[in-house]
Amino acid sequence: MSHTAELIAVGTELLLGNIANTDAQMLSQGLSALGINVYYHTVVGDNPDRLRAAVELARTRADIIITTGGLGPTCDDLTKNVLAQCFGRQLVFHEPSARRIEAYFQRLHPNRPMTDNNYQQAMLPEGCTVLDNDWGTAPGVAFEADGVRVIMLPGPPRECEAMFTHRVVPYLRDLADGVIVSRTLKLFGIGESSMEAQLRERMNAMTNPTLAPYAKEGECELRITAKAADERAAHALIDPVEADLKVHFGPLVYGVDIPSLEAAVFALLKEKGFTLGTAESCTGGLVAKRMTDLAGVSSMFRGGVVSYATEVKHTVLGVDQDLLDQYGAVSEPVARAMAEGARKVLGCDLAISTTGVAGPDPDERGNPVGLVFIGLATPDGTWVRKVNLSMGRQRIRHIAASHGFDLARRYLSGLELK
Amino acid sequence: MSHTAELIAVGTELLLGNIANTDAQMLSQGLSALGINVYYHTVVGDNPDRLRAAVELARTRADIIITTGGLGPTCDDLTKNVLAQCFGRQLVFHEPSARRIEAYFQRLHPNRPMTDNNYQQAMLPEGCTVLDNDWGTAPGVAFEADGVRVIMLPGPPRECEAMFTHRVVPYLRDLADGVIVSRTLKLFGIGESSMEAQLRERMNAMTNPTLAPYAKEGECELRITAKAADERAAHALIDPVEADLKVHFGPLVYGVDIPSLEAAVFALLKEKGFTLGTAESCTGGLVAKRMTDLAGVSSMFRGGVVSYATEVKHTVLGVDQDLLDQYGAVSEPVARAMAEGARKVLGCDLAISTTGVAGPDPDERGNPVGLVFIGLATPDGTWVRKVNLSMGRQRIRHIAASHGFDLARRYLSGLELK
Numbered sequence: 001m002s003h004t005a006e007l008i009a010v011g012t013e014l015l016l017g018n019i020a021n022t023d024a025q026m027l028s029q030g031l032s033a034l035g036i037n038v039y040y041h042t043v044v045g046d047n048p049d050r051l052r053a054a055v056e057l058a059r060t061r062a063d064i065i066i067t068t069g070g071l072g073p074t075c076d077d078l079t080k081n082v083l084a085q086c087f088g089r090q091l092v093f094h095e096p097s098a099r100r101i102e103a104y105f106q107r108l109h110p111n112r113p114m115t116d117n118n119y120q121q122a123m124l125p126e127g128c129t130v131l132d133n134d135w136g137t138a139p140g141v142a143f144e145a146d147g148v149r150v151i152m153l154p155g156p157p158r159e160c161e162a163m164f165t166h167r168v169v170p171y172l173r174d175l176a177d178g179v180i181v182s183r184t185l186k187l188f189g190i191g192e193s194s195m196e197a198q199l200r201e202r203m204n205a206m207t208n209p210t211l212a213p214y215a216k217e218g219e220c221e222l223r224i225t226a227k228a229a230d231e232r233a234a235h236a237l238i239d240p241v242e243a244d245l246k247v248h249f250g251p252l253v254y255g256v257d258i259p260s261l262e263a264a265v266f267a268l269l270k271e272k273g274f275t276l277g278t279a280e281s282c283t284g285g286l287v288a289k290r291m292t293d294l295a296g297v298s299s300m301f302r303g304g305v306v307s308y309a310t311e312v313k314h315t316v317l318g319v320d321q322d323l324l325d326q327y328g329a330v331s332e333p334v335a336r337a338m339a340e341g342a343r344k345v346l347g348c349d350l351a352i353s354t355t356g357v358a359g360p361d362p363d364e365r366g367n368p369v370g371l372v373f374i375g376l377a378t379p380d381g382t383w384v385r386k387v388n389l390s391m392g393r394q395r396i397r398h399i400a401a402s403h404g405f406d407l408a409r410r411y412l413s414g415l416e417l418k
Numbered sequence: 419m420s421h422t423a424e425l426i427a428v429g430t431e432l433l434l435g436n437i438a439n440t441d442a443q444m445l446s447q448g449l450s451a452l453g454i455n456v457y458y459h460t461v462v463g464d465n466p467d468r469l470r471a472a473v474e475l476a477r478t479r480a481d482i483i484i485t486t487g488g489l490g491p492t493c494d495d496l497t498k499n500v501l502a503q504c505f506g507r508q509l510v511f512h513e514p515s516a517r518r519i520e521a522y523f524q525r526l527h528p529n530r531p532m533t534d535n536n537y538q539q540a541m542l543p544e545g546c547t548v549l550d551n552d553w554g555t556a557p558g559v560a561f562e563a564d565g566v567r568v569i570m571l572p573g574p575p576r577e578c579e580a581m582f583t584h585r586v587v588p589y590l591r592d593l594a595d596g597v598i599v600s601r602t603l604k605l606f607g608i609g610e611s612s613m614e615a616q617l618r619e620r621m622n623a624m625t626n627p628t629l630a631p632y633a634k635e636g637e638c639e640l641r642i643t644a645k646a647a648d649e650r651a652a653h654a655l656i657d658p659v660e661a662d663l664k665v666h667f668g669p670l671v672y673g674v675d676i677p678s679l680e681a682a683v684f685a686l687l688k689e690k691g692f693t694l695g696t697a698e699s700c701t702g703g704l705v706a707k708r709m710t711d712l713a714g715v716s717s718m719f720r721g722g723v724v725s726y727a728t729e730v731k732h733t734v735l736g737v738d739q740d741l742l743d744q745y746g747a748v749s750e751p752v753a754r755a756m757a758e759g760a761r762k763v764l765g766c767d768l769a770i771s772t773t774g775v776a777g778p779d780p781d782e783r784g785n786p787v788g789l790v791f792i793g794l795a796t797p798d799g800t801w802v803r804k805v806n807l808s809m810g811r812q813r814i815r816h817i818a819a820s821h822g823f824d825l826a827r828r829y830l831s832g833l834e835l836k
Binding site: 012016019021026027029038047054072073112115135156212283292297301312359360397 | 446
């Protein structure tokens with residue numbers, strides 16, 4: 001039997017445009033993976049009447065209603081009150097949740113007394129399934145009434161996502177009708193429209209699995225999605241398509257079901273027992289930041305130098321003053337010397353360097369915004385890639401950092417460095 | 419007379435979670451600035467029946483309906499067809515739009531013939547106001563029927579935003595009923611529930627201006643919003659509330675209408691003519707990255723050292739090996755020595771340091787996840803703040819970096835450093 005979920009986000013801050021409804025995006029992805037249809041998202045403000053109207057409509061066209069937001073003390077627990085009313089439930093005090101909220105609050109604010117409004121969060125619909133919140137104070141709630149499963153989640157995206165993954169997915173597991181399995185190829189170095197043009201005919205001819213292209217942050221993704229009776233059958237449908245795409249795109253594919261280029265580099269470094277360091281100018285610490293976003297990198301990431309001022313390139317990284325004078329900071333020889341300097345100063349096997357013009361203005365030598373040199377120093381020599389990125393400051397920085405990771409993963413995979 | 423807009427986004431990619439509905443956020447901000455209420459956002463897929471249902475509902479409760487998406491050839495111009503039908507309009511061929519689409523297409527694809535489905539985009543509701551699209555192919559559309567203004571905009575965020583700013587705002591200008599002006603105080607060092615508890619009575623008593631608290635990424639915001647006949651009158655309503663809140667929260671307020679702590683630090687550095695550098699361990703480059711997110715910082719940001727490996731703290735930052743051996747890398751003396759080392763090595767006036775345990779596991783000395791020491795070295799001495807952040811890895815890193823900026827802005831503002 002096929003199930004349909006409807007998402008209702010509660011929060012005046014959404015209607016004022018202070019934040020985007022990213023919870024709906026995350027939940028939609030997750031529900032789709034469970035094979036549950038989503039036909040509507042609705043956003044309402046902190047207003048009981050309008051929330052009630054949205055709920056009354058949703059229950060006529062969905063058998064799962066998931067709300068996000070409106071659970072905390074700042075909105076008087078609006079969502080819980082309205083949903084309990086709509087489905088004829090009383091709110092009752094839930095002792096274990098009160099204790100959890102207390103414990104969470106004490107851990108966060110050891111020296112601050114917990115205020116009464118925090119206890120309000122332990123008032124829950126009678127007979128509900130409590131979805132323990134290990135990532136914030138307000139517990140989530142689930143109950144079934146009149147053939148509808150009602151699920152209420154906290155609004156902050158971090159909490160909402162963790163609650164969905166660890167509480168809602170297990171709660172909904174029995175509804176899944178067969179399985180939907182996805183596998184995602186990640187590509188770097190090809191544009192979305194070029195990738196799409198190469199695949200268009202094939203995509204149109206496919207029904208199961210399907211193939212969907214996405215582009216984000218200078219990378220492309222190809223999601224292969226199969227529907228089958230069980231996981232094994234789904235994977236058997238996906239395998240040949242994946243193999244075929246890998247042959248077609250060759251070294252442009254940097255991984256499968258891997259979160260990022262830096263995660264690919266991390267895995268390769270561990271495999272080879274190599275250490276990494278960075279020498280960053282225009283990316284200003286972003287390469288190091290992205291690397292250290294990953295837990296467990298301390299074994300192979302030595303550190304980095306952000307040589308934002310030209311002088312620091314000389315004094316800390318040991319780049320020849322002559323090079324800087326002759327070619328300027330944004331140049332192939334300086335990118336090379338920075339990477340080699342970082343290898344020495346930081347004592348690492350590989351070093352990524354970046355130097356370029358992130359904008360908004362050209363540099364004092366007239367180098368255009370978006371010109372970036374990315375270096376990689378290795379025990380086998382140093383390579384420098386030159387790119388022209390016609391985009392805004394943050395994207396230039398992000399994609400320049402990605403090029404650094406791309407050089408490293410190509411070197412570590414024994415691919416051609418270009 | 420007060421006006422109410424309802425936003426309907428059309429696109430299966432939204433319901434699958436491939437993208438977030440950022441158009442709704444952008445439009446909500448813009449409509450709020452025009453003094454137009456927004457009570458509902460709805461998202462539907464590329465499905466005529468469900469779009470029709472959303473439109474029929476919206477016209478009963480709003481006098482402005484703005485749709486985004488579903489205008490291009492890939493969805494058979496779904497939105498235009500359904501909306502024209504709902505409001506009893508024929509679609510007619512609009513010659514000037516056809517010429518614009520041709521010209522745009524030729525500019526983008528000089529060597530490709532334009533396909534028929536692109537001409538479909540020039541079929542527009544009879545008697546409508548055409549909203550010329552200078553940022554893509556599909557023209558926008560506006561018409562008035564049965565007391566409702568209907569506005570259709572393309573979905574891609576870049577086009578949608580440009581069309582709203584340059585086409586819709588002028589089109590709606592005559593509706594604006596006075597103005598709504600907001601001002602936002604930014605606070606660091608106080609929790610949302612505590613801030614909210616202190617303000618609850620006052621907030622409940624206020625009607626114009628209103629006061630709304632938000633929390634994100636370890637910071638709090640207080641938005642004061644006033645409705646008045648003109649901007650001056652609105653600001654006059656806001657001024658005394660702002661002054662009052664600043665007295666109440668004192669040094670916890672780090673700025674007004676400022677995007678971030680690092681922007682506050684940047685402004686103060688420029689004002690005082692000071693330079694900044696960083697020495698990061700657990701934040702792994704995030705302090706430098708956040709600083710260099712800001713355009714124009716190269717005049718005052720010298721650079722940084724990411725001393726992720728303990729050895730790099732000694733070799734590059736010159737932290738005494740004895741200190742490292744005796745106290746361990748995560749300690750008050752090492753945070754102090756790192757900041758002071760960065761001041762020397764980078765040749766900067768102020769240096770922020772961080773050393774702590776970002777997790778997921780305690781360090782080898784048994785220091786718990788979330789323990790972070792944040793240092794600030796200055797010409798007047800060095801300060802170190804110790805915090806315990808009970809949260810996930812990324813939040814620990816983000817908030818630790820924020821503490822560094824908070825120390826710097828307190829020092830530069832002549833406030834107590836604690």
